Amino acid sequence: MYPPIFVSRHLTQMQMLTRLNPEAGKVAAPGRKRSASFLRLTALWDAFLVALGSLRQNKLRTSLTLVGIVVGVAAVISVVTIIQGLDNKVATTFSSQGSTVFTISKRPQIIKSREEFIKFNKRKDVTHEDAEAIGRLCSACWRVGVAANVRETLKHADQKFENVNVRGVTPTAMFDIDGRAIDVGRIWTDAEGISGREICVVGPDVLTNLFGGASADRVIGQEVRIAGRPFQIIGVLEPLGSIFGASRDSVAYIPYSTYQKIYGARDSIVVFIQVPGAEQLELAEDQVRTVMRNRRGGLFNQEEDQGFALETQDVFLDLYGKATANIYLVTIGVAAISLVVGGIVVMNIMLVSVTERTKEIGIRKAIGARRKDILTQFLIEAVMVTALGGAIGVLTGFGLAYLIAALIGFPLLISVASAVLGVGVSSVVGIISGLWPAWRAARLDPIEALRSE
Amino acid sequence: MSDATLVSTPETPAVLPAEPRPPQPHDSNSLISMRDIWKTYQMGSEQVHALHGVSFDIPKGEYIAIIGPSGSGKSTLMNLIGCLDTPSKGEYWLNAKNVSEMDDDELARIRNQEVGFVFQTFNLLARATALHNVELPLIYGGIGSAKRHEMATQALTAVDLADRITHRPNELSGGQRQRVAIARALVNHPSILLADEPTGALDTHTSMEIMDLFERLHGEGNTIIVVTHEPDIAARAHRVVSIRDGLIEKDEKIR
Helix, strand or coil: CCCCCCCCCCCCHHHHHHHHCHHHHHHCCCCCCCCHHHHHHHHHHHHHHHHHHHHHHCHHHHHHHHHHHHHHHHHHHHHHHHHHHHHHHHHHHHHHHCCCEEEEECCCCCCCCHHHHHHHHCCCCCCHHHHHHHHHHCCCCCEEEEEEEEEEEEEECCEEEEEEEEEEEECCHHHHHCCCCEEEECCCCHHHHHHCCCEEEECHHHHHHHCCCCCHHHHCCCEEEECCEEEEEEEEECCCCEECCEECCCEEEEEHHHHHHHHCCCCCCEEEEECCCHHHHHHHHHHHHHHHHHHCCCCCCCCCCCCCEEEECHHHHHHHHHHHHHHHHHHHHHHHHHHHHHHHHHHHHHHHHHHHCHHHHHHHHHCCCCHHHHHHHHHHHHHHHHHHHHHHHHHHHHHHHHHHHHHHCCCCCCCHHHHHHHHHHHHHHHHHHHHHHHHHHHHCCHHHHHHCC | CCCCCCCCCCCCCCCCCCCCCCCCCCCCCEEEEEEEEEEEEEECCEEEEEEEEEEEEEECCCEEEEECCCCCCHHHHHHHHCCCCCCCEEEEEECCEEHHHCCHHHHHHHHHHHEEEECCCCCCCCCCCHHHHHHHHHHHCCCCHHHHHHHHHHHHHHCCCHHHCCCCHHHCCHHHHHHHHHHHHHCCCCCEEEEECCCCCCCHHHHHHHHHHHHHHHHCCCEEEEEECCHHHHCCCCEEEEEECCEEEEEEECC
16 A cells, blocks of 8 residues: 555655655656666765765864875875985986996906805906907907906095096997096097006096096196006096995096006906997897807806806896885885874874764764765765875875975986875775774764764 | 544554553554554663553644653653654554664664654754755755755745755754754655754744744645644644653643
């Protein structure tokens, strides 16, 4: 006798009409029924609107909550952005030689243990003859050069400059392979290089420390003493700046023949091989490896030490990555704590909000809000605030990183991924910290809630 | 006890509800049918019976006042009728549904669809407009926004507030607020309009306006239940049920 009003969770419009006019219901009992999923979507959208309304009606509370989450997200985003920028700077710095250069040396640049050090020391030195053989036999190689380094004190008049990297190189193409360019003056000629003359090309730091910062053109032709011998400065290099506090401009290039005259062949040299393009790198490495193995007595057995180290610049990047990974984790972790604090702020304010709005919850329940409706409303409120806070935090974070980057001086990388992550994580924080207050609100007894003031 | 209170059928003879009697099947012709309703609260070690064995019926379209001094159990009865609470014992049938065995969410649904509340202190959302307040039950009823807007506007027009739909409660007079609350109560076309001291916060003149409105709504076919302690207000109803000490003391048709 009564129309089946509660077939679906909600009244359809037709059934609403039935309510208005019971006669109509009997005619059109099946009515027009909306699908369950549509109803769910509508309910969610309505919950969203309800939440939006209540957030707009409580501007002070909303903005306080926002601040909590903005600070947390901004901290994480700025730290991540700065780290990404630093990483990028390191990567570009180390690859200034390009991915077209690799080296042959007696010892690898990174030695992990004493045992390794002993093993590598037993190897034969890499010599100028090795370099010549590589240049002769490696068809994929473009340019081959050698370099030897020593730390030395430079002197001019009564000035001293300690711990300068004195680098003996040949041929002059090594400047190019090293990624160095002349600022003022010139590089030595091949003839000068072979003759073992005492001439040098210095980095800008030498000017600062020995010549009181005199301009480069006034230093050309001046004398500087390296290992007690007088060298004539014929050129000054363009600055490369420093990396991790170590200046790359505290350097003096001298011809390799001169280097040998002073220091003998007492230490192994490093052979630099450059290929015309990255695609030839693998072939060139294979050829060089074959040449070197032949010269080391044909040890093809992988078990035995091949007697030399073949390395690209990637080893630095690998080392950098390993060394900094943990530091970054800790830094991001510390920044993430502020996000947790932000979450607690959200939870606290949501709890206050539930207490403050007990009456409102009572009214809503009295007129038909189910537990789920109240829960959804408070959760959506929490998530909306935190997602919005996350978005503002991401922008603030990028802004902060931009400022810091401008102060330190490195290029900034703004990644969409970290922005999405920032908003995503803060939304999750919103759900987690909103859950308990929302549950408390949903559980309130309507009679008690209505009675509260 | 008037003849109209219980519809006499061979199965359910009209007897005084206050008298102890064996449980009767609910009267399917009544909109509200309460059978031997008990409500017991635990106060420390003591059990307090707010209602002990109340039974009555309300047919569709009746205008009834429930009257009684404070502590009589009338608030408890109102909470039960409004489905805000369930009885400790007994059966409550509302619009052919046994409400007494429902869980929280089912009760919420019944409140949404079958009950329109009007409170003494209006209980409007302070920061929401009149229109939004009236739309609220429809939101929980799952009505789409266009339809909702239309229905809420209609309901506000029906209480002569068509020109106040964008006003917030604090921009309205007490009488206007109560009319917004009445529009909200009626917007879902509930089975009953349940008013708890609807004029308790209003001056005499405004009170009379609200009572006139109730009369009009009753004339339009609505079932109205007014809970009050004021004899003047109760006198406007067509039937008065007096509660004292958790029992129905008197049940009389006055009009």
